[in-house]
Amino acid sequence: MRPVRALAFAFLAACLLAACARHDGVTVLKLAHSLDTGHPVHQGMMFMAERVADYSGGRMRIDIYPGGQLGSERELVELVQIGALDLTKVSASPLEAFVPAMKVFSLPYVFRSREHAHRVLDSEIGRRLLEAPLIARLRGLGYYDAGSRSFYMVDDPVATPADLVGKKIRVMKSQTAVEMIAAFGGSATPIAWGELYTALQQGVVDGAENNPPSFYRSRHYETCRYYALNEHTTVPDILLISLRTWEALTPEQREWLQRAVDDSVAYQRELWQVATQEALDAVRAAGVEVTHPDKQPFIDAVAEMKAAWNGTPVGALLRAIEAVE
Numbered sequence: 001m002r003p004v005r006a007l008a009f010a011f012l013a014a015c016l017l018a019a020c021a022r023h024d025g026v027t028v029l030k031l032a033h034s035l036d037t038g039h040p041v042h043q044g045m046m047f048m049a050e051r052v053a054d055y056s057g058g059r060m061r062i063d064i065y066p067g068g069q070l071g072s073e074r075e076l077v078e079l080v081q082i083g084a085l086d087l088t089k090v091s092a093s094p095l096e097a098f099v100p101a102m103k104v105f106s107l108p109y110v111f112r113s114r115e116h117a118h119r120v121l122d123s124e125i126g127r128r129l130l131e132a133p134l135i136a137r138l139r140g141l142g143y144y145d146a147g148s149r150s151f152y153m154v155d156d157p158v159a160t161p162a163d164l165v166g167k168k169i170r171v172m173k174s175q176t177a178v179e180m181i182a183a184f185g186g187s188a189t190p191i192a193w194g195e196l197y198t199a200l201q202q203g204v205v206d207g208a209e210n211n212p213p214s215f216y217r218s219r220h221y222e223t224c225r226y227y228a229l230n231e232h233t234t235v236p237d238i239l240l241i242s243l244r245t246w247e248a249l250t251p252e253q254r255e256w257l258q259r260a261v262d263d264s265v266a267y268q269r270e271l272w273q274v275a276t277q278e279a280l281d282a283v284r285a286a287g288v289e290v291t292h293p294d295k296q297p298f299i300d301a302v303a304e305m306k307a308a309w310n311g312t313p314v315g316a317l318l319r320a321i322e323a324v325e
Contacts, residue, residue, distance in 0.1 A: 026058065027253060029245065031087035032065040034073050034193070040213065040275045041089060041144045041237055042066050044268030051260035060256055062087070072192070074173075081137045083244030091146065093174035093235050098136040101129060104317045106176035107309070108183075108232045108302045109295070111321070114148070117234045118269070120324050125317070130238070137243045142261040144239065145272040147211035148231035152220060152288075154206055158228040159293045161185055161301040170196055170208035180232065183305045184298070193218075200224060209233075213272070216279035227283060227290045230298050 021028050031049075035042050042064070049062040070076060070085065073094060079085035081098075092105035104110060111117040120126055121143045130140030151158045151169070158164060165185035171177040173190045181188035189205050199205050200223040207224060209232070215221060239261060246254065284290055309315035 027056075027060045027249075029060070029062045029086040029257075030065065031062050031089075032070040032076050032079075032085055033089040034068040034076070035066060035089070036217065037066050039217065040268055040271040041146070043271055044144055044264045045089070045239075047267045048260045048264035051263045052256055055256040055259055056253070060253060068194070077138070077240065080240055080242045083137075083242045085242065086245040087141075087239065087241050089144065089237050089239055091172065091235055092238055093172045093177055093233075095133070095238060096174055096176060098138070099133045101132040101313065101317065103176050103314050104129075104321065105235045106174050106180070106233060107306055107314075107318060108180050109299050109306075110318060111234045114145075114234070116324065117236070118145075120321050121236060123324060125320055125324065129317075133238075133240060134243060138240045139243050139246050141239045141241055141258065142265045144237040144265065145269045146235055146237045147213065147272060147276055148229075148234045149209045149211055150227065150229045150231050151209045152207055152215055152224040152227040154200055154203070154224050155226075156206070157226040157289060157291060158207075158230070159291070160297045167206040168204070170199065170205045177233075179305055180302060183302045185301075196220065197223070211276070212279035212283070213275045216282050221283040221286055221288050225288055227288050229290065229292050230295055232298055232302075 029052075031045060033042065033045070045062075045064055049064060052060050052062050071079065073088075073090055076085060076088040077090050077095070077098065080088050092102045096102040096106060111120065126143065130142070133140055151164070153167070156163060156167075161184040164181070167186045168189050169181050169186045170191045171181055171188045178188040178190070189199075191199050191205065196205075196208060197218060197220060200208065200220060207226075208220065210218075210220075212227075215224075215227060221227070241257075249257065280290060306318065309318060
């Protein structure tokens with residue numbers, strides 16, 4: 001199947017090579033992602049597209065392809081790399097395979113709170129990290145709120161790291177996430193998001209970890225009856241643009257786009273707060289036991305893992321983040 005998949009991918013890239021095209025005097029950017037249309041991040045992107053149209057007086061347009069229509073998250077990043085697609089959204093964790101500095105977002109308990117995370121992302125540290133993907137022919141434009149990730153389990157509640165010992169936990173394809181689960185005593189199992197519902201049903205894994213809206217919208221609560229809000233990681237989504245596309249835009253077009261992105265980030269943060277509370281209310285109503293375990297045992301369990309980064313660029317970045325008030 002690999003040769004067939006490669007041919008299909010090459011065909012898709014060829015079809016999209018008209019990215020950043022002009023139609024009837026309008027510059028059209030193509031944005032693709034893997035989320036459904038009800039997701040707060042998609043809604044933030046729709047708002048961004050509206051603002052681009054407004055700021056440009058209709059001279060610039062963003063066409064959005066949601067729901068994985070044009071490929072998986074990794075495939076979309078690769079399309080953006082080669083300039084066959086203009087924009088995509090990627091979680092910062094799998095992005096670490098392209099950009100080592102992004103490992104810092106996968107480290108547990110980097111941020112003290114949601115507010116602290118926003119202050120860091122809005123600071124010079126956050127702006128520098130948006131430029132880190134330049135080494136991969138990518139440029140970050142902004143961060144969308146993806147909340148904090150917590151454990152949800154099929155059969156057993158999680159109150160301390162000891163409850164994860166020997167448990168198979170689905171994680172994203174992130175080596176740092178794998179190391180974190182090992183520090184908690186569990187067995188990390190990378191599984192594609194689209195395959196996770198079945199994996200939980202069939203007992204391939206004992207549980208997974210994600211934010212409340214994703215837990216709810218994926219309907220994983222139909223199988224997982226326990227949700228422990230230990231909030232071990234706060235991993236933002238990053239809006240990426242192809243460096244090829246960025247360089248093809250005029251300074252005025254770049255300004256329109258960046259202003260629209262900034263507007264959409266603020267808008268999406270508000271949507272995320274509402275979506276999080278609605279998700280928690282809904283899963284509780286469906287019979288899920290939602291708990292707030294003491295975070296300190298989890299923090300203690302990963303202290304050695306985080307200390308191992310001392311003396312490295314990621315460790316220096318971690319110290320800088322911790323210093324932000």
